[in-house]
Amino acid sequence: MKFYDCSTAPSARLVRVFMAEKGIEVPTREVDLRQGEHMSDAFRAINPYCTVPVLELDDGTRITSTQGCWRYLEETVPDPPLLGTTPTEKAVVADRLWRIDIDGWQAMTEALRNTARGFTDRALTGPDDYAQIPDLGERGKLRTARFLAHLDGLLADSAYVAGDRFTAADIMALVLVDFAGWLKITLPPDAAHAQRWYAAVSARPSANR
Amino acid sequence: MKFYDCSTAPSARLVRVFMAEKGIEVPTREVDLRQGEHMSDAFRAINPYCTVPVLELDDGTRITSTQGCWRYLEETVPDPPLLGTTPTEKAVVADRLWRIDIDGWQAMTEALRNTARGFTDRALTGPDDYAQIPDLGERGKLRTARFLAHLDGLLADSAYVAGDRFTAADIMALVLVDFAGWLKITLPPDAAHAQRWYAAVSARPSANR
Incomplete structure (x- = not known):
């Protein structure tokens, strides 16, 4: 897995905090939003929506929303549950x-x-x-x-x-x-x-x- | 369970189609949005957000978003899965x-x-x-x-x-x-x-x- 992050972006922080609660460490690549890196051709090839967070799975699937990242992490690392139990x-x-x-x-x-x-x-x-x-x-x-x-x-x-x-x-x-x-x-x-x-x-x- | 519906509201249709795919029948109460019933005191007591759909569970919990209704129905009637398998x-x-x-x-x-x-x-x-x-x-x-x-x-x-x-x-x-x-x-x-x-x-x- 690889996590495309931006340390100042609240959207990416949603996933960082979620991973911290579960004790998940994922190799992270910082995307420089201030310099417009998210609008570059290179990053558009990763996420055409030009946003972080992005979670790249080992099979190459790229998840480009907080909700999708959370769901994958909840299903693969169930404890502690953060999306409910019953x-x-x-x-x-x-x-x-x-x-x-x-x-x-x-x-x-x-x-x-x-x-x-x-x-x-x-x-x-x-x-x-x-x-x-x-x-x-x-x-x-x-x-x-x-x-x-x-x-x-x-x-x-x-x-x-x-x-x-x-x-x-x-x-x-x-x-x-x-x-x-x-x-x-x-x-x-x-x-x-x-x-x-x-x-x-x-x-x-x-x-x- | 009870389902608060409105036959002309696309938000409620999202849940109606989901239930139909799963073969779920729930007693339904039509809310007359055209007459402003959703803004009445009686309906505000059911859903203070003044919207449909609402799914009222047997323990009295009221779910007031499509996403919440879908999650409850997916967890309680898993087949056919509509929110993914792996x-x-x-x-x-x-x-x-x-x-x-x-x-x-x-x-x-x-x-x-x-x-x-x-x-x-x-x-x-x-x-x-x-x-x-x-x-x-x-x-x-x-x-x-x-x-x-x-x-x-x-x-x-x-x-x-x-x-x-x-x-x-x-x-x-x-x-x-x-x-x-x-x-x-x-x-x-x-x-x-x-x-x-x-x-x-x-x-x-x-x-x-």
């Missing part, structure tokens, strides 16, 4: 992950890419250029803030985002909260449940990845 | 599903909700109102068309979207193509691989759901 728990984890992705992660990405000067005409990842849409940037900021506030309710009755066990949903929420900080969007200070959770997940050794 | 196949299915969701489904939803008069101030699903962003609607149409053209390449070397077996990725792509038709966005007529696939998946009995 059918109900697996469904709740999948449910939470999709919710965090659509209402949180995509909103945060919209906020960043439609407002930052460095992303002019790069409002979306991928091979095609798209102009920034300022109204979408502002909506993204509002939605990100609302989603971080919403996390408090998800954590009112359980230790972790998808129940009483640490799962990939906590990884995605953690990386989202940390990255939203760059946009100066934070967990509300009075969100006691979310603040308790954030302190706990940030203290795990995997959070350093 | 670790690599499962990863490829997850990879394709995420790609179709973000590059196809979300784009199609952006196109519809930011341009249709019926969605004024309802540019996103959920409890909060958001104004339409016309530029996002236009971008959504462009991206939907590009994604449907891209499907041809995904099908050049395999019978189905995620390999040689029919999976949930085919369900999502089928429902996407059918719904994009309402926006007058279609598979390119000369996309031979995609046209061959579309004819095959549309002919399955499950496609009538």
Whole structure:
């Protein structure tokens, strides 16, 4: 296996933290997004979507999404389980992950890419250029803030985002909260449940990845 | 179990087709989205995100995303498998599903909700109102068309979207193509691989759901 990473990319961090929780070490190749290496012909031959993370399997198959990387690693290194154990728990984890992705992660990405000067005409990842849409940037900021506030309710009755066990949903929420900080969007200070959770997940050794 | 459905909603159709492929029958309650039933207090108590599908499990847990519903049904009724068999196949299915969701489904939803008069101030699903962003609607149409053209390449070397077996990725792509038709966005007529696939998946009995 080979892992195509970028140390500053939150998308790749989702997989790094997941691997750390499972104690998986994979030979890693850093892709220099700042220098535009992901748009080079050489990298397009590896991933035509021009993104990290990429997990290259021993048979040559390349997995080009966080969700795909997680699934492969969960199936091949089951312990500790990070995508649920019982059918109900697996469904709740999948449910939470999709919710965090659509209402949180995509909103945060919209906020960043439609407002930052460095992303002019790069409002979306991928091979095609798209102009920034300022109204979408502002909506993204509002939605990100609302989603971080919403996390408090998800954590009112359980230790972790998808129940009483640490799962990939906590990884995605953690990386989202940390990255939203760059946009100066934070967990509300009075969100006691979310603040308790954030302190706990940030203290795990995997959070350093 | 109980399934909260809406016969005209593509999101709910994703789960209906999945259940049909597995031969699963679940007592169903139709939610009248046209009359705004999903925004009522009664339905908010069932799903605060104000969307279908919802799968209510026998222990009372409510799963409120397609991805969560699919995971529960796959784990409890494994045959035929629709989310992959080997670790690599499962990863490829997850990879394709995420790609179709973000590059196809979300784009199609952006196109519809930011341009249709019926969605004024309802540019996103959920409890909060958001104004339409016309530029996002236009971008959504462009991206939907590009994604449907891209499907041809995904099908050049395999019978189905995620390999040689029919999976949930085919369900999502089928429902996407059918719904994009309402926006007058279609598979390119000369996309031979995609046209061959579309004819095959549309002919399955499950496609009538």
